[in-house]
Amino acid sequence: MFPLAIALSLLASTPSFATTDHFGTNYLLTSNIVGPAFYSAFTWEAIADPTHGRVNYVDEFTSIKRNLTYASFDTFILQADHKTVLDADGPGRDSVRIISRKAYTQHIAVFDVRHMPEGCGTWPAIWETKGQNWPSGGEVDIMEGVNNQSPNAATLHTTEGCTMPASRLQTGTAGQLDCNYLVNYNTGCTVKFPTTQSYGPDFNANGGGWFVMERSLDAISVWFWPRNDPWVPWEIKFGGLKLNSRFWGPPTAYFPNTSCDLAKYFAENNIIINLTFCGDWAGNAYGQSGCPSTCVDFVNNNPTAFRGAYFDFAAVRVYEPTYF
Numbered sequence: 001m002f003p004l005a006i007a008l009s010l011l012a013s014t015p016s017f018a019t020t021d022h023f024g025t026n027y028l029l030t031s032n033i034v035g036p037a038f039y040s041a042f043t044w045e046a047i048a049d050p051t052h053g054r055v056n057y058v059d060e061f062t063s064i065k066r067n068l069t070y071a072s073f074d075t076f077i078l079q080a081d082h083k084t085v086l087d088a089d090g091p092g093r094d095s096v097r098i099i100s101r102k103a104y105t106q107h108i109a110v111f112d113v114r115h116m117p118e119g120c121g122t123w124p125a126i127w128e129t130k131g132q133n134w135p136s137g138g139e140v141d142i143m144e145g146v147n148n149q150s151p152n153a154a155t156l157h158t159t160e161g162c163t164m165p166a167s168r169l170q171t172g173t174a175g176q177l178d179c180n181y182l183v184n185y186n187t188g189c190t191v192k193f194p195t196t197q198s199y200g201p202d203f204n205a206n207g208g209g210w211f212v213m214e215r216s217l218d219a220i221s222v223w224f225w226p227r228n229d230p231w232v233p234w235e236i237k238f239g240g241l242k243l244n245s246r247f248w249g250p251p252t253a254y255f256p257n258t259s260c261d262l263a264k265y266f267a268e269n270n271i272i273i274n275l276t277f278c279g280d281w282a283g284n285a286y287g288q289s290g291c292p293s294t295c296v297d298f299v300n301n302n303p304t305a306f307r308g309a310y311f312d313f314a315a316v317r318v319y320e321p322t323y324f
């Protein structure tokens with residue numbers, strides 16, 4: 001038998017490639033973002049909502065002062081204002097959008113979420129993109145939805161020429177297969193998750209769970225484990241130093257590079273966490289959601305309906321390939 005130590009020392013002599021083959025890629029924890037660390041790992045984007053939401057994104061100073069973001073040693077809360085009746089002529093409900101200082105190509109991002117924003121009119125998202133010349137650097141939506149409608153969907157948005165095979169080894173259900181943002185009003189290539197515990201009130205009632213996205217050379221994959229899932233890998237659950245996805249079973253959503261040159265359609269992406277209201281998706285889908293009144297009217301006049309409109313993060317952890 002070939003001694004492991006020799007195999008490792010042979011690998012050590014070729015540092016120019018990641019340890020990726022049929023044994024999978026090994027990743028090492030490079031950002032462990034817990035509690036107050038969110039303030040150094042992310043910047044606050046007090047921008048106008050590009051999706052026309054009924055939202056007013058505040059800056060970091062304002063978010064701390066108004067307690068719209070709050071950190072303790074093991075918790076980071078990001079929430080919308082739930083106290084103010086809004087002026088119909090104003091910009092919208094105060095909320096927060098944060099973007100990671102670092103950008104990533106190959107990596108695994110682990111989002112340990114205890115609670116996500118819920119409520120009629122809410123549109124929360126955890127996603128990655130490259131801000132400049134969108135969508136030429138690609139967009140990966142890891143967690144996104146509107147108006148409490150479960151389950152979650154994971155979606156890619158690209159320029160023209162990136163499609164997904166209809167049949168894939170994943171536990172979710174494929175929707176549109178073309179990732180081109182120009183097809184069907186930026187629907188993207190999307191995969192619906194199999195469990196309602198992946199989004200909204202059901203997710204929260206269950207104590208949340210883990211969203212995990214791997215971007216490797218040959219696929220973008222997303223896994224979801226609800227909080228009480230006995231199969232969540234221990235290194236995800238406990239924030240291990242090293243990850244290798246080959247033990248995790250088929251992903252919930254699998255986007256292989258077979259008919260999409262991932263290296264061409266995806267540049268270095270930043271992680272974005274945002275909470276908006278109404279707008280292009282939540283607003284347009286509001287009428288079919290079973291929610292009361294109109295979206296803008298509801299968001300303006302019912303602050304207490306947004307007491308549940310908060311993210312509670314136990315951690316965001318980013319792992320990058322090891323080169324040894």
Ligand SMILES: *[C@@H]1O[C@H](CO)[C@@H](O)[C@H](O)[C@H]1NC(C)=O
Nearest residue numbers: 049050051125127141274276
């Ligand atoms: C929030 O996130 C979604 C993610 O898909 C994005 O489409 C939308 O533009 C974002 N909205 C704002 C206002 O940042």
Ligand SMILES: *[C@@H]1O[C@H](CO)[C@@H](O)[C@H](O)[C@H]1NC(C)=O
Nearest residue numbers: 066067068069070077079310
């Ligand atoms: C700020 O929000 C956190 C999280 O919801 C809460 O625990 C804390 O009591 C709030 N602080 C104030 C001053 O309201």
Ligand SMILES: *[C@@H]1O[C@H](CO)[C@@H](O)[C@H](O)[C@H]1NC(C)=O
Nearest residue numbers: 217218257258259260261262
């Ligand atoms: C997909 O990725 C694999 C592994 O990196 C590579 O060998 C293959 O050429 C890629 N296929 C396409 C269509 O880009």
